[in-house]
Amino acid sequence: MSLVQKLAGSKIKLKLEDTMKKYVGLLLMGLLGASPAIADTVKVGYMTTLSGGAGIIGKQMQNAVNIAMEHTGGKLGGMDAEVVFVDDQRKPDVAKQLANRLVKSDKVDVVAGVIWSNLMMAIHKPVTRSDTLLISSNAGPSPIAGAGCHENFVSMSWQNDQTPEGMGKHLQSQGVKSVYIMAPNYQAGKDMLAGFKRHFKGEIVAEVYTKLGQTDFQAELSTLRAAKPPATFIFQPGGMGINFVKQWKQAGMDSVSKLYTVFTVDGVSLPALKDTALGVISTQTWSPDLDNAMNKRFVSDYKAAHGAYPSFYAAQAYDTMMAIDHAVGKAGSTDAAAMRAVLAKGGIPTTRGPLAMNTNQFPIQNVYLREVVLDNDGVATTKVIGTVFENHKDAYAEECKF
Secondary structure (H helix, E strand, O other), X not given: XXXXXXXXXXXXXXXXXXXXXXXXXXXXXXXXOOOOOOOOEEEEEEEXXXXXXXXXXXXXXXXXXXXXXXXXXXXXXXXXXXXEEEEOOOOHXXXXXXXXXXXXXXXXXXXXXXXXXXXXXXXXXXXXXXXXXXXXXOOOOHHHOOOOOOOOEEEXXXXXXXXXXXXXXXXXXXXXXXXXXXXXXXXXXXXXHHHHHHHOOOEEEEEEEEOOOOOOOHHHHHHHHHHXXXXXXXXXXXXXXXXXXXXXXXXXXXXXXXXXXXXXXXXXXXXHHXXXXXXXXXXXXXXXXXXXXXXXXHHHHHHHXXXXXXXXXXXXXXXXXXXXXXXXXXXXXXXXXXXXXXXXXXXXXXXXXXXXEOOOOOEEEEEEEEEEEEOOOOOEEEEEEXXXXXXXXXXXXXXXXX
């Protein structure tokens, strides 16, 4: 045998011995109940809008995340935790850049948050395809609920169509014959009106799309006044909703049409609208008066810390952190596959009660009818006055194939 052959043989023998040692070591770890080392810190990249007019929403979400971390003692699933907040500026290109930074440079275990559906569409592929878990605290665009779904995406809010489906069903059940409908011209606006029309079978007097971020609605109100519809349904989130409702009231539109909303009159807009919004009806999957221990604690602590009721945005941000806490604790790991397997099983503790998950990893949940009222201290808030849907599933889950 040549010297080269002898050396080659010895190298193969050493490699085999090393491999055997690794397998024996892993076997012993299993027999002794040990496990391979895992990261000792959970790192969450939380993306929301913290600047500009929409910053009012993002700051509520940030407040809620901080309260959640106080409630978990600064840990997630029993592990030390770090939350990195980033401001997407409500710009898709900025959101995409930040998502890449969070995944590649900051090396977060979870990317969470996101208010706007067009921003969620911008970051969905970069995050999920990097084998990082993406958990939405708000945006639930239809394309990623159906055929464009991904196993690394989980919603802790709702699919966009679900809540307006509740309003469509409510108006249908009330015998309303015709409705004027309006929303901003972006993915969520289109989903909202599609959801409403799925369950309302009467006449759509007009379907109007406004500019995202619009503040002056005088032209739309003038057209609406001329149409004289018995009911008007709108989706105008954040500052858009504040401006719309104020201008509606100033124009005396209550004498022309009955106003119904989703994601328009809530904990974000009510501090500005106050009793101007009394009596406005909306549908929602959460309300500050839901009677469960987690919700009572969250609402109480939020009001104590910030002097106002939390919005649904805040509640869903809190729920997102509680979902991560639940997933890491049950999985014993920050591995994306292990965490999503826990969340897919449902039973997630939230301010809405234990949350069930559909096959596309969007929630199965109740949709409530709410009315703006004054609480015992004379502060405007929302109160549940009925349940439109129980255990409601979104319309796109059957199209989702992981």
